[in-house]
Amino acid sequence: MSVEIEKNLKLSVAPEMPAHLETSTLEGRNKILGLWFFLGAEVVMFACMFGVYLALRNSTAGGPTTQDLYEIPLVAIMTTILLVSSLTSVLGIHEMRKGNFRGVQLWFGVTVLLGAAFLSLEIYEFFHYVDMGHTFTSSAFGTAFYTLVGTHGAHVLFGVLWISGLLYNTRKEGLTDFTAPKFYVASLYWHFIDVVWVFIFTVVYLMGMVG
């Protein structure tokens, strides 16, 4: 009997994960898996928006076209900022796995600052385009552009607020098996924002520049 119980217990289903702090509790594993499923939904949502953008990108109704608008330097700077922020957040996770809370605070703090810098550049970019006559209501292309890039920007804003709140929230508690999954989940979300941006700079900006 006991042999059979043991055999059945081995069939136990929670996926085996490496022994990290963030996966040491069931709650932690649940949070991480749940966020992945949420990201699965986000993938489809962004894909649909990309589809709409691609369908409408040449419907400029006489307004400025993609080639008129996009310029390499600004996009390159924004891309670099977001890519570096992706690195800093993974370094934060690296420090977390080493148990160094100071390092976590430092790297996630840098991530937040980079996110804010990215947002400021994006706002500047939007103002610039509006000055050029490319607005939300000027054409179907305008509506689709601001919807896609704006949704990504809103995600960045939410991420900045989220990570700032998390840093403030955990400043006394430090790293525990309760706070570690929170950091891990926030960093996954942040990487996902960068993943979406990779497609945005490729599909929207670079492919827009070549026509």
Added chain:
Amino acid sequence: MAQVQTNPSTSTEKKSKGASKYLISFAIMLTLTAISFIAVGTGAMPVGVLIPVLLSLAMIQVLMQLFNFMHLSDKGSGFPILFIFTGLFAGILAVIAMLYLL
């Protein structure tokens, strides 16, 4: 919910040799990005070749993000991988529909 001591677990230390793994990935991603921007900026390639190249570079970079930065290469990531790629599949279907079926 006990406060966990801040000593590093030895098994973790052995597996990932410091932050160098992430730095190398980052350097590769930065290079891929640079290639994309330079290819567009210089106009060295004809458009028919350029667009597939750009898309493949983006795809490689995204896979690196997913597997290195988001730790999908860890054990027990089966369901996340399944769901992200199913989402990607459903999304690509939608994009194709918008491009060719309007």
Added chain:
Amino acid sequence: MATFLVVAVFIAFIALIFTGGYNSDFLDRARKTKIWDWITTVDHKKIGILYIASGGLFFIFAGVEAALMRIQLLFPNFDFIGGATFNQLLTMHGTTMIFLVAMPVLIGFMNVVVPLQIGARDVAFPFLNALGFWLFFAGALLFHCSILFGGMPDSGWTSYVPISLNDYSQGPGVDYYTVGLQIAGLGTIAGAVNFLVTIINMRAPGMTLLRMPMFTWTTLVTSALLIFAIPPLTVALFLLMFDRLFGGNFFNVAAGGDVVIWQHLFWIFGHPEVYIVILPAFGMISEVISTFSKKRLFGYTSMVFATVLIGFVGFMVWAHHMFTVGLGPMANSIFAVATMTVAVPTGIKVFNWLFTMWGGRLKFTTAMIWAVAFIPTFVMGGVTGVMLGTAPADYQFHDTYFVVAHFHYVLIGGTVFGIFAAIYYWWPKMFGRKLNEKIGKWHFWPFFIGFHLTFFPQHFLGLFGMPRRVFTYESTPMVDMINFISTIGVIGMTIGSLAFFYNIYVTTRYGQLAEADPWDGRTLEWSIPSPPPNYNFAQIPLVRGLDAFWLEKMAGKKEMIPSEPLQPIHMPSSSHIQLIISLGFFMSGFGFVFRGFELGALGLAIAFFGMFMRSFDKDRGYYIPKEELENVEKGA
């Protein structure tokens, strides 16, 4: 807006009279009431019941709307409610039945049953689960506010552009649709994530994926479909909202927009949605048939495989709703073939149900009768589905009553029959009382006969060329008679539904108390008391195979083998933050509907404030001590 304020103030006034005014211990008293207990609950069983109850409420609304439409169609050129109201009722009926009846009731059953079936004490995210319900409810309430304030949406449940744009649908009706469904959709995503994680991470020891009960499997696949299908709807609704509220140009052809985008996005969501509302019903039917045939589900593995396959193929067939748009013969052929492929796994399922009954010891309880009636009715709907999937024939059927007949056969004959079977089957587990079997027969027969009387003739109505969604017709020999018969059938369905609600009343007042295992069940939920204690399992059971409880019973045991010693159980605390978040979204939605963007922004701010409150919440639940558990278990 003014009406809304007056009503709100009035309600507050009445509430004050009944509660004796606001004073220092008002909140204390409010906290002790049963209502407070229910609205702040994070217990999956209570949330499930809330889902099912609100589904039942909206079922009444949508049913009355349907009856009114059928009366309007009783005679040719009849003037009962008129065209404008007909369009509004049509839209409300369709949208409510799909989003606010079928989905919440199914999700409600998932909530109640799935954790019990997998041997879990709770769902993975109790708070998120509660938030999901309240977001759904806020969205549903907002959508139904359109009846009172500003007029109902009137462009059909598919809300095709351009008829749903400002030019053609003035007034806030369609805005209620876009905003209400968005809020409800957020809640649905939350629910789906919760179920996926619960099923994947929280099964009892020994319960491998291929030992999960069929209903749990269909829940898993359905949740995955929700994850991938709701986002396209969200995007579509966003686009429509931007066009209507903020002057966007997605569907404005003059500024380069394209109306077919809406159709694609809507049906990329819409077709998986069809499987979202039918797959859980398949699961319910599987449980009921297997229990009342006293046999293991025939071809369990092929059943699982068929479920996954239906879910997967479901994403590649959406354009069969758009055959007549003009996508070209190539696209039409591909989608036609893909559509017919779905018939294969569905056929596997039908044969499996039949073979489960074959040679079983059948017991025709009310639940079983619904399940058995499901099979031929659903097959008829499936066959007309394949007919519609034949692209050239679809040019004939498209937008006629043939389509109406088809989808009512799958949605009523499939989903609703499945839900009724599930209600009779799981009611004892949920409430500790068995629904009255005799009244159950009075529920079944009039409803079943009335249903076929209403919808079977509509196939011919469609073949004769009567278009759907018209509010009246010219007198034509056969068409007059069929419409008349069709409306008469509604009487049967009404009698059946009334008998059902009467049954609930009688059972709640005088019903026979149910034992833990009233049906001689096979799965884990029957191994614990009815209704279950709030921690479900005092000790998590050990699962030794498919139909775990049945195996133990066959081995001569009365209970499951525990997989752990009795120890204190961690429980989540109830919370009111989900109410704040949902109220924020509701306010915001109201603001957007009436173009009061300040109110919209304020509502969103409240919602986000609620999220941060939750994040700063230090309450991490409580433990039920071992002594208390021992006492409860001894008493049981």
